[in-house]
Amino acid sequence: MAFEGEITNNLDGLFLSYYTEGEPENDGDTDVDRYLAATHLQPTDARTVFPCFDEPAMKARFSVTIIHRRDTVALSNQDQADNNIMDEEWQYTRFQPTEVMSPYLFAFTVSEFKAKDSYPPERRIKIYARPDAIEAGHTAYADSITGPIMDFYQDYFDIRYTQKLDQIALPDLGPAGMENWGLVTYQEGVLLYEEGVSSYLHKEVIAYLIGHELAHQWFGNMVTMKWWNDVWLNEGFASYLSYLAVEHVEPGFKMMEEFVAVELHTAFEADALASSHPLSPPADEIQTKDQIMGMFDSITYSKGAVVLKMLADVLGEHIFHKGIKIYLEKFRLKNTDPYDLWDALKQSQSEYGGHVDIEKMMDTWTNQIGFPVITINTTSGEAEQRQFLFNDTTESNLLWQIPVRVTSGSRRSALEWIFTKTVSKDSFISKKGEWILANVNCTGYYRVNYDLANWARLMNEMENNPETIPLLNRGQLIDDAFNLARANLVSVPLALNSTRFLSNEREYIPWRFAVENLKYFFLMFDRSEVYGPMRKYLQSQVTGLYNHFKNYTDNSTVPEENHAAQSNQELAVRLACSTGLPACVDMAKDLFHFWMTNNTNKIHPNLRSIIYCQALESGGLKEWEFAWNKYQSSSDTAEKEQLREALTCTKKIWLLNRLLDYTLDPDKFRLMDVSSVIASVAQNEAGHALAWNFIRAHWDYVSQLHAQYLIEKVTYRFSTTFELExxxxxxxxxxxGSASAAVQNAIEQTKVNIQWVNNHKDVILDWFLTETR
Known part of the structure; x- marks a missing residue:
C-alpha cells in the first residue's frame, strides 16, 4: 500500500525535536543542535504515520522495521528482533511484534540518547535521555522509583508485566507523559531531577507521573475503553492508582492528603458549571478529533479519580481491589465500557457479602453532569440534596445516590445514604449543641452546607480545638464555605470567617485550601480598592506561619525530613512575599542581588521560583535581563523552568510585551512551553490584558498545544461586561477547534464572576476593613 506522511513540527504524529549539546571532538566546547524523531499518536494521529483503522477498539499486533542512521538508536514498543547495517550511513532495526493493542499506543523514537542499566538485565527497565543528562545522573531518581512502582502494580493487580519497559525524556512533547506500551514518553522537565537545582518537591511530580503512566500499562493498554467517550476508564484509574502507588513507595509524600488537595479541588472547580459534561457522555456526541481532544480534561482525570476513590470507600478496599483484579483478568487485551467494570465489582461484592447496588449508584455519578451539595439541618436532622452550581439560578432536577460519612464531637463516624431529594437521619441531629461534621476525611464527591448554628460551632472548634477536626476536613470546611459563598448559598462573611483560625494553623492542608480559594478573591479584586485591605489581612494571617519557618528560610534551608513541611514553607514564603511582608520581600531581594553580584546562587532549590519571582516583581530591567540571560544560557531543565516562570512576574508592561513576543520565536521558547508562559503572564494583573490581546492576535500559533488550558487561564480573571462581550x-x-468547550465554560464563568462581584464587592471590602483596623 503506497503511503506518504509528514514529519511535523507541532508535536503530533511523527515529529522532529532537537536539543543542544557540546561536540565531543572539541571537548564539548562547541554547542551544536542534535535532532531526534519521536511519535505522539493519541488520540487519532496513528493514521498520519501509517495506514490503519485508527480507533481504540481496533486492536492488532504491530510489527515495525525502522531504517535509520548508524549513529542513532531506534526504540519502539517491543524489543529488537535484529539490527543490521545496510551501508556506511544506514542501518535497519526490526522489532518483535507488539502485544494486541490499540493504534494510539504505537510508538517509536530515533535519537542519539543513552541509558544506564539501573536494574538487572532480566528486569528490562531503562530510562533514556540526552547523553549529558545521563552522565550527570539526572535520571537517578526516576530510575530509583520505577522498579518499586512497577512491583507495586504487579502485586496489586496480580498480573505480571512481561515485556521490556523503556522510558524516554524528550526535549519536546505535547502532554507531560504518554503511556505507549513499553515505550513511555515524557517531557524531560518532568522526568529529570537535578541535584542542587531541582526543588525537593519536584520528586513528587516525577513519582506521580511515572505512577500514572505505569498504571496505564494495565488500565488503558492491556484493557482499553471501547470508545473515547469513556476515556475516564483509562485516565481516572491511572490518576487514582498513581496516588496509591506513590503512597506505597514514598510514604513521606503523604499522597492521599495531596489527592484531596489536588484532585477533589480540581474536579469541583470544573464540574460546578452547567457547561460541564458527564464522565461518560453518549458516544455519538464524541466523534470528531476536536470532540475527542475535549475529553482530555479535568472532569476525565480528576472527577474520574475522585468517584473511583469514593466507590472504593463505600465498597471497602478489599472488595474494590478484588473487583479490579477480576476486571483486568477477564478483559485482558480487550475493550470495555463502565458496565463491564460494574459487573466485575458486583462479582467481587457477591463473594464478600456487600449490599451496594453498584450500577444504580454509579450511573448517577458517571452519566449525568455535576455533583450535589447536601444541606444538613442539625436541629431537625433533615438533609436536602441539589446540584451544586456557581450559577445557582440554573434549574436542575438531578439526583445522586450519596454516601455520607458523618461524625460529631462525641460520636464515631457512620455511613448514611441519601437517595432522594430530602431525607431525615438521627445521626444528622446535634446532640446537646455539639457540632456535626459530614464527609469525614473527604471520601465523598459532594459539598456540605449546614444551618448557621452548626457552622458557628464548627468554626469555633477550629479556632479553639482544631485538632478535634480531621486535618483534611479543616481544609475542606474552608473550601466548602468559600464555594458555597460563590454560589450564593452562604454569606461571604461566613466564608471569610473560616480563615480566622489560620493565624495559629501550622499544617499544610488547611493553608493549601485557603490559598486556593483566596486566589479567586485576588483574581476578582486585585484591580480594585478591595485589594489593599485584603492584602493587609492576609499578610497578618501568614506572618505566624512565615516566622515558623523563618530560620530555615533566612539560611536558605528547608525541613528536609518533612515533605509536608517543605510544601508549607514554600506556601508561606510565596504568600508572605506576594502580600508584601517586608521580611520576605527583603530576603528575596537580598538573595537575588547576591547572585547577580557574586555569580553564586545560594538560594535553596525549593525556594528559587518564589524568590526569583519576587525579585523580578520588585526590580527593573537589570534584574529581568539577568534572569533572561540565565534562562538562555542554562542547560538545566529545572532552572530554566523556574526562570521562565519568574520572567512573567515583572510589573513592567513593556517587558511583559517583550516576553510575549518571544513566545513566537521557536529559538527562544519551545512550542510546548508557549501556553504556560502566556498563562503565567495572564495571572499577573499587569499582564492580564496583554495576554488576552496577544492570544487573539496570534491564535493560530499559540493554540497548537494546550488550547483549553490557555483559554482557562487567560480568561480566569474576567469579571466585567466588556470582557464578556x-x-x-x-x-x-x-x-x-478543541478549545470550543473551554470557551463556553469561560463565558459561563465570566457571567458568574460579574454577578458575584456586583453582589459582594461592598460586603467583602467592609469585612477586610473591619478585620484590619
Missing part, C-alpha cells in the same frame, strides 16, 4: 465575539469569530 469580547469573549463572546472571540467565540463567534475564531476557529476554536
Amino acid at each position: 469580547e469573549l463572546k465575539l472571540f467565540s463567534s469569530k475564531y476557529d476554536l
Whole structure:
C-alpha cells in the first residue's frame, strides 16, 4: 500500500525535536543542535504515520522495521528482533511484534540518547535521555522509583508485566507523559531531577507521573475503553492508582492528603458549571478529533479519580481491589465500557457479602453532569440534596445516590445514604449543641452546607480545638464555605470567617485550601480598592506561619525530613512575599542581588521560583535581563523552568510585551512551553490584558498545544461586561477547534464572576476593613 506522511513540527504524529549539546571532538566546547524523531499518536494521529483503522477498539499486533542512521538508536514498543547495517550511513532495526493493542499506543523514537542499566538485565527497565543528562545522573531518581512502582502494580493487580519497559525524556512533547506500551514518553522537565537545582518537591511530580503512566500499562493498554467517550476508564484509574502507588513507595509524600488537595479541588472547580459534561457522555456526541481532544480534561482525570476513590470507600478496599483484579483478568487485551467494570465489582461484592447496588449508584455519578451539595439541618436532622452550581439560578432536577460519612464531637463516624431529594437521619441531629461534621476525611464527591448554628460551632472548634477536626476536613470546611459563598448559598462573611483560625494553623492542608480559594478573591479584586485591605489581612494571617519557618528560610534551608513541611514553607514564603511582608520581600531581594553580584546562587532549590519571582516583581530591567540571560544560557531543565516562570512576574508592561513576543520565536521558547508562559503572564494583573490581546492576535500559533488550558487561564480573571462581550465575539469569530468547550465554560464563568462581584464587592471590602483596623 503506497503511503506518504509528514514529519511535523507541532508535536503530533511523527515529529522532529532537537536539543543542544557540546561536540565531543572539541571537548564539548562547541554547542551544536542534535535532532531526534519521536511519535505522539493519541488520540487519532496513528493514521498520519501509517495506514490503519485508527480507533481504540481496533486492536492488532504491530510489527515495525525502522531504517535509520548508524549513529542513532531506534526504540519502539517491543524489543529488537535484529539490527543490521545496510551501508556506511544506514542501518535497519526490526522489532518483535507488539502485544494486541490499540493504534494510539504505537510508538517509536530515533535519537542519539543513552541509558544506564539501573536494574538487572532480566528486569528490562531503562530510562533514556540526552547523553549529558545521563552522565550527570539526572535520571537517578526516576530510575530509583520505577522498579518499586512497577512491583507495586504487579502485586496489586496480580498480573505480571512481561515485556521490556523503556522510558524516554524528550526535549519536546505535547502532554507531560504518554503511556505507549513499553515505550513511555515524557517531557524531560518532568522526568529529570537535578541535584542542587531541582526543588525537593519536584520528586513528587516525577513519582506521580511515572505512577500514572505505569498504571496505564494495565488500565488503558492491556484493557482499553471501547470508545473515547469513556476515556475516564483509562485516565481516572491511572490518576487514582498513581496516588496509591506513590503512597506505597514514598510514604513521606503523604499522597492521599495531596489527592484531596489536588484532585477533589480540581474536579469541583470544573464540574460546578452547567457547561460541564458527564464522565461518560453518549458516544455519538464524541466523534470528531476536536470532540475527542475535549475529553482530555479535568472532569476525565480528576472527577474520574475522585468517584473511583469514593466507590472504593463505600465498597471497602478489599472488595474494590478484588473487583479490579477480576476486571483486568477477564478483559485482558480487550475493550470495555463502565458496565463491564460494574459487573466485575458486583462479582467481587457477591463473594464478600456487600449490599451496594453498584450500577444504580454509579450511573448517577458517571452519566449525568455535576455533583450535589447536601444541606444538613442539625436541629431537625433533615438533609436536602441539589446540584451544586456557581450559577445557582440554573434549574436542575438531578439526583445522586450519596454516601455520607458523618461524625460529631462525641460520636464515631457512620455511613448514611441519601437517595432522594430530602431525607431525615438521627445521626444528622446535634446532640446537646455539639457540632456535626459530614464527609469525614473527604471520601465523598459532594459539598456540605449546614444551618448557621452548626457552622458557628464548627468554626469555633477550629479556632479553639482544631485538632478535634480531621486535618483534611479543616481544609475542606474552608473550601466548602468559600464555594458555597460563590454560589450564593452562604454569606461571604461566613466564608471569610473560616480563615480566622489560620493565624495559629501550622499544617499544610488547611493553608493549601485557603490559598486556593483566596486566589479567586485576588483574581476578582486585585484591580480594585478591595485589594489593599485584603492584602493587609492576609499578610497578618501568614506572618505566624512565615516566622515558623523563618530560620530555615533566612539560611536558605528547608525541613528536609518533612515533605509536608517543605510544601508549607514554600506556601508561606510565596504568600508572605506576594502580600508584601517586608521580611520576605527583603530576603528575596537580598538573595537575588547576591547572585547577580557574586555569580553564586545560594538560594535553596525549593525556594528559587518564589524568590526569583519576587525579585523580578520588585526590580527593573537589570534584574529581568539577568534572569533572561540565565534562562538562555542554562542547560538545566529545572532552572530554566523556574526562570521562565519568574520572567512573567515583572510589573513592567513593556517587558511583559517583550516576553510575549518571544513566545513566537521557536529559538527562544519551545512550542510546548508557549501556553504556560502566556498563562503565567495572564495571572499577573499587569499582564492580564496583554495576554488576552496577544492570544487573539496570534491564535493560530499559540493554540497548537494546550488550547483549553490557555483559554482557562487567560480568561480566569474576567469579571466585567466588556470582557464578556469580547469573549463572546472571540467565540463567534475564531476557529476554536478543541478549545470550543473551554470557551463556553469561560463565558459561563465570566457571567458568574460579574454577578458575584456586583453582589459582594461592598460586603467583602467592609469585612477586610473591619478585620484590619
